[in-house]
Amino acid sequence: MDITIIAETQGNGLHAVTNQLVGAASSLGASPTVLCGGGVGADEAAGIAGVGKVLSVTGDCFSTFDGGAWAAAFDAAAGSGVIVGAATAQGRDVVARIAARRGIPVVQDVVSMSPGLNMTHPIYSGKAMQEVTVSGDCGVTLRANTFAPAGGGGSAETATVQQSGDVKIAVQEAIAKASERLDVADADIIISGGRGMGGPENFDKLYALADEMGGAVGASRAAVDAWDGIPHTMQVGQTGKTVNPSLYIAVGISGAIQHLAGMRTSKYIVAINKDPEAPIFKVADYGIVATWEEAMPVLAAEIAKIL
Amino acid sequence: MVEIAVLLKQVPDTNAKIVVVGGRVDESAVTSWVTSPYDEYALEAALQHTEAAGGSITAITLGPARADKVLKDAAALGVTKLVRIWDDSWQDLDSKQVQSALANAVQAAGAELVYCGKQSADRNQGSTGPGVAELLGAGCVVEVSEFDAAGTTYLRPAASGSEKVTVAAPAVVTFTKTASDLRRPNVRGIMMAKRAQIDVVAGDVGSSTVNFNGHSSPAEKPPGKTYEGSGSVPEVVGLLRDEAKVL
Numbered sequence: 226m227d228i229t230i231i232a233e234t235q236g237n238g239l240h241a242v243t244n245q246l247v248g249a250a251s252s253l254g255a256s257p258t259v260l261c262g263g264g265v266g267a268d269e270a271a272g273i274a275g276v277g278k279v280l281s282v283t284g285d286c287f288s289t290f291d292g293g294a295w296a297a298a299f300d301a302a303a304g305s306g307v308i309v310g311a312a313t314a315q316g317r318d319v320v321a322r323i324a325a326r327r328g329i330p331v332v333q334d335v336v337s338m339s340p341g342l343n344m345t346h347p348i349y350s351g352k353a354m355q356e357v358t359v360s361g362d363c364g365v366t367l368r369a370n371t372f373a374p375a376g377g378g379g380s381a382e383t384a385t386v387q388q389s390g391d392v393k394i395a396v397q398e399a400i401a402k403a404s405e406r407l408d409v410a411d412a413d414i415i416i417s418g419g420r421g422m423g424g425p426e427n428f429d430k431l432y433a434l435a436d437e438m439g440g441a442v443g444a445s446r447a448a449v450d451a452w453d454g455i456p457h458t459m460q461v462g463q464t465g466k467t468v469n470p471s472l473y474i475a476v477g478i479s480g481a482i483q484h485l486a487g488m489r490t491s492k493y494i495v496a497i498n499k500d501p502e503a504p505i506f507k508v509a510d511y512g513i514v515a516t517w518e519e520a521m522p523v524l525a526a527e528i529a530k531i532l
Numbered sequence: 533m534v535e536i537a538v539l540l541k542q543v544p545d546t547n548a549k550i551v552v553v554g555g556r557v558d559e560s561a562v563t564s565w566v567t568s569p570y571d572e573y574a575l576e577a578a579l580q581h582t583e584a585a586g587g588s589i590t591a592i593t594l595g596p597a598r599a600d601k602v603l604k605d606a607a608a609l610g611v612t613k614l615v616r617i618w619d620d621s622w623q624d625l626d627s628k629q630v631q632s633a634l635a636n637a638v639q640a641a642g643a644e645l646v647y648c649g650k651q652s653a654d655r656n657q658g659s660t661g662p663g664v665a666e667l668l669g670a671g672c673v674v675e676v677s678e679f680d681a682a683g684t685t686y687l688r689p690a691a692s693g694s695e696k697v698t699v700a701a702p703a704v705v706t707f708t709k710t711a712s713d714l715r716r717p718n719v720r721g722i723m724m725a726k727r728a729q730i731d732v733v734a735g736d737v738g739s740s741t742v743n744f745n746g747h748s749s750p751a752e753k754p755p756g757k758t759y760e761g762s763g764s765v766p767e768v769v770g771l772l773r774d775e776a777k778v779l
Contacts, residue, residue, distance in 0.1 A: 291671065292672055293672060317657075317658045317674075321659040322666040322672075325667055330740065332742070333656075334657065346656075348557075349557070353748065355655070358743040359741055394697050395697060397696045399695050401693045402693035465709075472772065492778065493776045493778050495772070501758070506758055508756075509758070510756040510776070511768045511771060512756060512758035513765060515765075527766050
């Protein structure tokens with residue numbers, strides 16, 4: 226099976242998910258071609274074990290993100306077969322458009338894949354799973370942190386192809402993040418607060434611990450809806466972000482079904498809540514029945530001891 | 533003056549429990565069907581845009597007769613052109629089929645702008661906006677969280693934070709949750725909606741190469757341990773380090 230991977234980049238290099246895309250392609254017996262838009266990360270990609278070939282796709286369109294233009298350039302550079310990208314905002318956009326250009330279906334946010342192109346992806350934000358089988362070419366995006374990454378030590382050949390597309394989007398103004406804090410979508414450790422925190426000012430305690438642990442701070446929908454200081458970008462759940470970090474600490478979150486949908490696949494879940502009947506305890510690996518006022522200082526002190 | 537098509541999908545209420553029976557999600561157990569939440573923000577943006585710039589909105593849905601409700605709800609907010617696409621032989625449609633049916637309806641509506649949610653609350657795919665854009669030869673700005681009512685700029689996420697962008701027409705814009713309060717219908721709107729005409733159209737969506745094998749429930753986690761009181765925190769931190777190995 227011919228697989229072409231659209232490399233996911235971060236800054237001037239590859240995003241860690243790119244190794245996972247190669248790992249998933251290799252597990253299907255493919256020796257994938259990796260396309261690097263604007264040539265970003267091409268040398269790195271050539272060093273990933275199992276990569277058949279790296280193509281630097283260089284064109285004017287790659288200076289800013291325009292899914293339509295990028296899809297046109299990648300479409301022209303890629304052979305037939307299966308187009309694989311990461312299930313990020315940009316990856317989903319580009320792969321959906323390549324598939325539409327080619328008149329083939331796209332399956333997004335896949336969490337397991339086997340030969341014969343049997344794939345599973347969550348629906349209803351993980352309340353159920355959909356299994357599909359595609360015969361023939363298609364586009365696929367894979368959820369980050371669900372496929373084993375390929376290792377290093379590869380030495381694939383690299384070539385450059387000149388391809389661009391019509392840019393329809395113009396950036397008028399770049400706005401820097403309000404803080405340098407990690408986004409929940411990128412974090413391996415997340416500490417989330419809910420209405421039980423009492424007020425947005427108490428999230429300072431969560432920020433302090435997250436900063437110490439190198440994690441991000443999230444929030445429940447109830448907290449986001451109630452308090453202006455807690456933006457929707459922090460919301461974890463069915464109408465917010467779906468996350469799967471190694472460690473998710475839920476503080477003062479009761480665990481509404483739509484919140485659980487967004488975080489239940491986290492590897493380890495710690496819940497701190499004063500209500501022993503809170504639904505969050507049903508998904509927690511470690512539940513602590515206590516108020517956040519009592520538990521957070523102890524948690525911060527204990528974690529400070531071992532970091 | 534601007535002609536906007538808004539794509540609205542009917543989904544189970546996001547607070548609903550989803551039950552899988554016999555390898556399929558049991559839709560008969562769903563008691564409340566709603567407009568997919570991100571689509572509601574797209575509709576609100578379209579209403580603000582046409583109020584500021586003039587023009588009109590066509591609300592388009594793809595679904596069985598029960599999906600008339602999302603169109604009636606849009607009508608109650610002042611949308612006058614309502615289109616539902618359906619063929620009783622359809623069950624699971626793939627991305628390509630959905631996009632072609634919607635793109636045809638957008639073209640029939642003569643819209644130069646298409647607003648929709650960044651993804652539906654049921655299938656969560658996020659393919660429709662970009663795919664419809666591709667079929668229309670349009671640009672597409674995804675995951676917009678702020679916009680100006682005159683419809684000239686849109687705020688989208690970027691690696692460094694966010695970006696204010698413009699997009700050449702024709703264009704598709706997909707919305708995440710925005711800061712706008714969603715409006716509620718007034719009595720006059722509700723009365724108008726009762727009389728609103730829905731244009732039901734069929735479409736030839738061709739064949740599919742996707743076999744929808746079925747649904748399953750997510751794997752249940754083994755039950756965890758629960759501890760009483762903040763005095764247990766040191767033990768839990770120890771387990772996170774030694775048992776879970778995440779610290």
